[in-house]
Amino acid sequence: MGRHSLPDVRPASAGRARSPRRRNVAIAAALVLAVAAGTGIAARAGLLSFAAPCERDAVRLDIVASPDIAPALRETADRARRDKVTSDGRCLDIRVTARDNFKVASALATGATGITGATGGTGATDATGAGGSSRATDDSEGSDDSKYQVWVPDSGVWVDRAKGSGDGVPLTPAGNVASSPVTLATVPTAARTLGWPRKTYTWSDLAQTATGGGLPRVGSADPARSASGLLALSAIAESAQQDGAKGETRTAATAKLLSERVADTDTQLLDTLARDDSGAEKGNPRRNEAVLISEQAAFTHNSEGNGVAGLDLFYPTDGAPALDYPYSLVDQTELTTDQSRAAMRFMALLGEDRSYRTLEKHGFRAANTPVTGEVLRTAGGRAPQPYEGEDARPPSAEAVQRALGLWTVTVRSTRLTTVVDASGSMAAPVPGRSGQSRMDVTKASLLRALSQFTAEDEIGLWEFATRLDGSKDYRVLERTARLGEPVTGGGTHRERLSDAFAALRPVPDGDTGLYDTTLAAYKEARSSYVRGKFNALVILTDGSNKDDDSISRADLIKRLKALVDPARPVPLIAVAVGPDADRAEVDRIAKATGGAGYEVSDPADIQSVLLKAIMLSAASTTP
Structure with a gap:
């Protein structure tokens, strides 16, 4: 971030040490340009010309940005037009659309790159030919169906959100604009x-x-x-x-x-x-x-x-x-050579002193530079509040996931049916865990996750292995009910559920009856849907289906799709546990319900992955 000292006098730009961010931007620019156009083209004269006449029509670049920083980016884009800033002899036509970060992240995670639902005017700059007239556009003018090539959210947490389970639109990082x-x-x-x-x-x-x-x-x-x-x-x-x-x-x-x-x-x-x-x-x-x-x-x-x-x-x-306002190229392999080079040209422009002053005028800290007294005093900072010193270590990705998972289960009550693989392979030892089996570590992780839920949350437990209950591959151990609900004999459902987690044991010689179990559990979760709660089915498995008598995977996916009701969403969260599990398979099954598949090599990671999965699913399945 930048908790920096407050200087009495801003250092002259000529005496400022070269910013690490500028070096990173230069490296990122070289890499992107090399990928986009080849080393020879990237080195052509005039690529980074500032004031050369525009030789051809302007190259258009659409940027979607966080609403707070969009005005500053727009101001720099307007200056680029006035100064006839070029990329390889072509003037830059930079158009900036403000849009809510969480909406963009959600869209990118699902593969969408169109500019829709903008927040505020785009303030787009239209540079025609050799720096022609400029005009500001509103949300409805020509951008709603267009693609954007650059995204500048206010934080890297949105970039992580956009990556989702790894199947969204790819993003190429190119530095940070401000902090x-x-x-x-x-x-x-x-x-x-x-x-x-x-x-x-x-x-x-x-x-x-x-x-x-x-x-x-x-x-x-x-x-x-x-x-x-x-x-x-x-x-x-x-x-x-x-x-x-x-x-x-x-x-x-x-x-x-x-x-x-x-x-x-x-x-x-x-x-x-x-x-x-x-x-x-x-x-x-x-x-x-x-x-x-x-x-x-x-x-x-x-x-x-x-x-x-x-x-x-x-x-x-x-x-x-x-x-930290990361600057990312969106689906870089689909960009034209001109678009890639224009994107990096604009990023380089944002690293210049005039752009720094623009950012500071809007209340931002320019990356890797001291905070100015005007910014700090206007914002409400005063000594001896510790705005000075070294950059603070940001919360870890795991801490962010835990916090968001906690928020999700705190604000929106949850209804989960948890289905745990009890096949014989769950008795296999986990490397580095002092002889603990996959089941031992899975149970401990589930018990830790259980402590994060409130008395109003509803959780149930099934186990599955081939022919576990007569001809069925599954057995209901605890019905899905409120954790705070009193139970016969004293205590609460939470206590009963904790005991049931602790009592889970692998079934000797039992195979993985995944498909029949998934269909039966989804039908039950779907029929018992509770409005006002986040409903989901969670399946933990360490292997692919090994039941020769079960339905096929294709039939399972077809039936799951037929059961899905958008007004009553029940996403399947499937976690592949251990080296034998197939994340790709469980992901294909889960996606049929609007859910996703995840993979953990160590069952101890189930808690954090589960909270992340709940957060992502809850954010995308609100009816």
Whole structure:
């Protein structure tokens, strides 16, 4: 990210060390150009000409960008037209469309690259011939059905989301455009209560303060739709880990609290803030006194001058994760030579000092440069809040997945039927696990995952192996019911289910009756669908179907497709466990239901993969 020192005087550009990002961009440019046009063409004179006359018609490049950075990119694109910036003698016609990051990620994960559902005007620049007239276009003008060649979301978490299970539109990284740390922004009265600016907090401290029943009232944008909300929740979870079980409880409590004060987007979140010292709005319990947002969003809010109180920023002492605005080529192999080279030409332009100043004017930190005093002060940062120092280590991909999985099961109750392979091969030892079998490690991972669900979530358990129950290859061990539901003899369904997980054993000489079991379990999950919950079928298997008496895979897929009801979605989440499992097979089966297949070499990874799968499926199957 960049928690940088605040300089008294900005260093002159001539004396600035060459930015590592610029070197990376140059390398990325060379690689992309070499792939697109060959080394010889890439080295042609005039490729990076700044002011040469436009020899032919302009080369058009469509960019889809996060709504917050789209205006800055658009301004640079307009300047490129005015200055007649060229790529191999052709002027650049850069058109920037603002679109919600989560929508683009979802579309790319499913293979779509059209520009639809734009947010705000495109502000497209139309450079005709040798830098002809420019005009701004709106959402409806000529771009809805077009393809885009570059995507600039606000965070790499969306790039990971777009990759999905690996079958989406390929993305080629080419560097990062800007950065902005994620912070806790408070209205002035709450800031004073918390001791701003002299008192500092870790992320865990902030969570404890927020969940302790006192001030401030904290809100967040939906982590499933906002990278700021997701990175903040991930940072809270990682910070709280040092407190063990108490920290996990605190993280869950924080997620619950935020879910009660959540907004769909960062823009809507800012509208929930209390209007400090403004009469009737003061002290309104329905309004937030603090929000988890980026420094740039606070800068924009404080710059508006609309009479709303300015925000003060807390930068946690254990590091603020940053929005990093990655620049990616979309389906690079399908781009023309001119498009690839124009994309890298524009990326190089974004690394110049004038573009840095444009980014700073919009409240961003230019990558690998000190933050300016104007940006920091306008955003609401003050010493001794720790905006100085080395870049903070971002939350790991695993931490982000866990946080989003936690959010999904916290906000939207879940109904899962879990089906576990009990064939004899599950008795095989797991390398490096001190003699533990695949079943042993699978059970432990499932029990850890179970602890992430609330009392309102519904979970059931089946096991399967050939001829396990008479002629059937499956057996229902625990019906799918609320975890908090009391059961006969005392206790809850959660306790009964935990005991059933612990009692799972491989069936000696049992083979994998995958197809018949999948069909039967899907029929049951489909017929018992509960509205208002995320319904899914989870199957864990370490091998392909080995039942000679079962239906064929083609017949299974055909029947599953016939059972699917878009109004009552029940995606199949299939996890291939161990070296003998076939991820491609389970993925083909799962996709028939709108689900996906996953693979883990070590059963201990089931918990994180399962939470990731639930998150991805829940995001894409909301009825």
